[in-house]
Amino acid sequence: MNYINLNGFVLINKVPGFSTTNYSEKIKKIINNKLRLIYSREGLIGDLVEKVGHTGSLDPFASGVIVLAINDATKVIQFLSKQKRYIAEVLIGISTDTYDISGQIIKQQRYTKQELSKIVDLISSSLINFIGKVEQTPPPFSAKKIKGKRAYQLAREISQHNTTLLDEIKLKKHTVYIENITIINQYKDRLVLEVSCSEGTYIRSLVNDISNLIDIPLTLSFLVRTNSNNFEISQSYTLEEVKNSENLNFLLPLNVVLDNFSKVVIQDRYIFRVRNGHSFSKSSIIALNKNGLFSDKNIFTVMDKKRNHLAIAYSDNDINFKIKRVLMPY
Incomplete structure (x- = not known):
């Protein structure tokens, strides 16, 4: 049984010289080490971080905020503001x-x-x-793939033999x-x-x-x-701050992010349908709010009256809503 909610986001202030993948691996290791200590100290049984995704990589030479999604938060990456x-x-x-x-x-x-x-x-x-x-x-030295190989890998291989052959790298x-x-x-x-x-x-x-x-x-x-994704660099943590944290207060819970999506609240009698992935219409809605900070255009979190997040829906007309991801299945 898991006593700690691990679904959320970590906002990292990346420094030059490391890839986004480097940070994903480091954060996973740091959190899991902290969890083992917490479970051992408090006599708890709990899960560890299994999945870490990101909402967009930064070049190794660049710095700034990267958004890492932990466990179930990876499921909503595609619905975040772009x-x-x-x-x-x-x-x-x-x-x-x-x-x-x-x-x-x-x-x-x-x-x-x-x-x-x-x-x-x-x-x-x-x-x-x-x-x-x-x-x-995209630049020839980029993470885009050409026939299954990263463009920067191909560019380095070519440049080692003849720099003029960089023209052979054709990215769409x-x-x-x-x-x-x-x-x-x-x-x-x-x-x-x-x-x-x-x-x-x-x-x-x-x-x-x-x-x-x-x-x-x-x-x-x-x-x-x-x-x-509308997360500011001022909200982010350095790797050292994450390492030195005594708890997991750097983890932004998934529900906090979903609370700042555009949202629709549905009537009780439609909850079963939504939790089974069925589309719904405006007549099923009690309330609608489109002032979402973190959600992408036309994306809504579907909630019940108790503010439980049931699903993610898409609508381009605020009339017909299509379920894109069930968050609380039956």
């Missing part, structure tokens, strides 16, 4: 094969103070071209949505942007696309994700 926000530092005068400062330089140019000022103005005026729905090609374009790009600072040859966008947006590709449009070498020199 919004992301980044602070990106752009280096003017250099282009690399990875589109960031960690790669090999393929183009380099020095500029005077006056030239840099004009380039910043040129970048500023170009940003309008990248607002809204944008067709974007995909549509992303960029809500806003703002220049928030500039110092000499470095420009700082704030970008609000949908998941799947590569900031490295954005910088490279701007570079291609204005024909000026640019590369991403630093990246911080300040918001993921």
Whole structure:
């Protein structure tokens, strides 16, 4: 019997040099070690963490908030808000094969103070071209798969033999949505942007696309994700803080997150149907609230009068609701 609810989220403030997978493995190990101590000390019998997922990876060289889902919380990842926000530092005068400062330089140019000022103005005026729905090609050094192999693995293999063969790596374009790009600072040859966008947006590709449009070498020199799925970096914990915690207070319970979804409350006589995965209509609803902080567009948690979360539903018209995931099956 499990006396500790392990279903929830851990918000981690990632540091450069580690992958998101590294953090997933470390957090699983840390929590399980803490659980063993708690169970032993208090004479409890309980489960351990079996599954850890994430809502979107960060490049190893990047930092910022990553959202890790623990056990049953992995089942609602797909229903979370898809919004992301980044602070990106752009280096003017250099282009690399990875589109960031960690790669090999393929183009380099020095500029005077006056030239840099004009380039910043040129970048500023170009940003309008990248607002809204944008067709974007992932970087060749990315986690996208090509014939079952990660693009960065293939790129490294090719570059070891002939760097010009990087052109052989063909990644398909995909549509992303960029809500806003703002220049928030500039110092000499470095420009700082704030970008609000949908998941799947590569900031490295954005910088490279701007570079291609204005024909000026640019590369991403630093990246911080300040918001993921509407979770702020200020809510996150460092790995050291998690390690040093005496309990599991860093675990954000699944129900707390679901409480901040858009929601519908259904009549008692429809509970059985919902818990068996059947669709329902507006006539079954007692109340509806669309002010969800963490839920994706058109996603609702379905609740009974006692505020139990019964299921996740989808509706694009607030009239007909289709069950996407049962949370409390019979």
